[in-house]
Amino acid sequence: MKPIIHPADYYRRMLAAQPHALKRLDGSAAIVKLSRDQQVPEDDGTTGHWYYVIAGAARCSTIRADGRRQILDLMLVRDFFFVGNSQREEAIEAITEETVLAGYSAVRLEGLGERDREFARELREIxxxxxxxxxxxxxxxxxxTTADKVSAFLLLLEERYGDQRGDIRLPITRYDLAEYLAVSVETVCRAFSDLQQRGVIALIGIRTVRIVNRDALEHQIGRRYPNAGSDTIAA
Incomplete structure (x- = not known):
């Protein structure tokens, strides 16, 4: 299935509302709408493209020797990532049913960067x-432990997307998170359940997590009380 190049004003308005380093090129960006597991377009030449995630999420993954997929990089809303023609062993794909990207030609960015110092700074920023x-x-x-990894992931998401109540809408499924953490989905589910039972988080529906005790979550990964006793779960 070929990716849909979607020039809809709806997505351009979303792009315009999001602060990012390449704002001045929003008008000329290619809007690419992908379904889950659709591959991000590769460049036919040698220069590649930079992509910015407007909505959804994308992954860069590889297949391990045991046949399991390992997510090497996870690109969420407001992330930039580069796609060239040299990534032969790695697949770069949409990870949600509605993933929308803004595409920018790398050769054009490099040309602008050579002529414009401010734009060169913006290019370095991405x-x-x-x-x-x-x-x-x-x-x-x-x-x-897996609980440590899940806790660190939740704190990262809270920093980027959490609201005032500490609610986080998970951008990926537990299966995707398991592939990102290189563990089984059963282990990920046990870690979520244990954190919930201890009153550290609350699960609201399938994809929303509320951080109830942030200190305990930070303690889980050793960010607070680094010399405290070892009471982490062994999932």
């Missing part, structure tokens, strides 16, 4: 953002 996402992923995956 590159640094990608590096920061890698750092955040290492923090999440660095947890000793």
């Amino acid at each position: 590159t640094f953002q990608s590096l920061e996402r890698t750092r955040q992923q290492l923090v999440v995956l660095g947890g000793v």
Whole structure:
């Protein structure tokens, strides 16, 4: 199935309302609407494209030797990521049923950057953002237990998308999260259940999590009370 190039004003209005480093190019960005598991378009040439996530989520993944998929990078709303023609062993795909991207030609960005110092700074900003996402992923995956990893992931989402009540709408399923954390979905579900039973979080429906005790969540990953006794769950 080919991706749908969707010039709808609706998505352009969404793009215009979101602050990001390439605002000046919003009018010329290609709007790409994908369904779950659809591949993000690859570039036919050698320059590639930068993509910005307007809605939904995308993943960069590979298939492990045991046949399981491992998500190497998770791109959420307001993230930039690069797609070139050299990523032969990695698949870059939409991870939700309605994933909408803004596409920018890398060769055009580089040309503008050579002529405009301010734009060159903006281009560096999106590159640094990608590096920061890698750092955040290492923090999440660095947890000793699955509960540590889930806690770090929830705190990351709260920082980016949480509301005043501490409610977080999960952008991906537990199956996707399991592939991101490189554990089984059963282990992820046990970690959520244990955190809920301990009163650290509350599950509101299928995809919404409310942080009830933020101190306990931070304690879970050692951000607070680093010398406290080991009372983490072993999921």
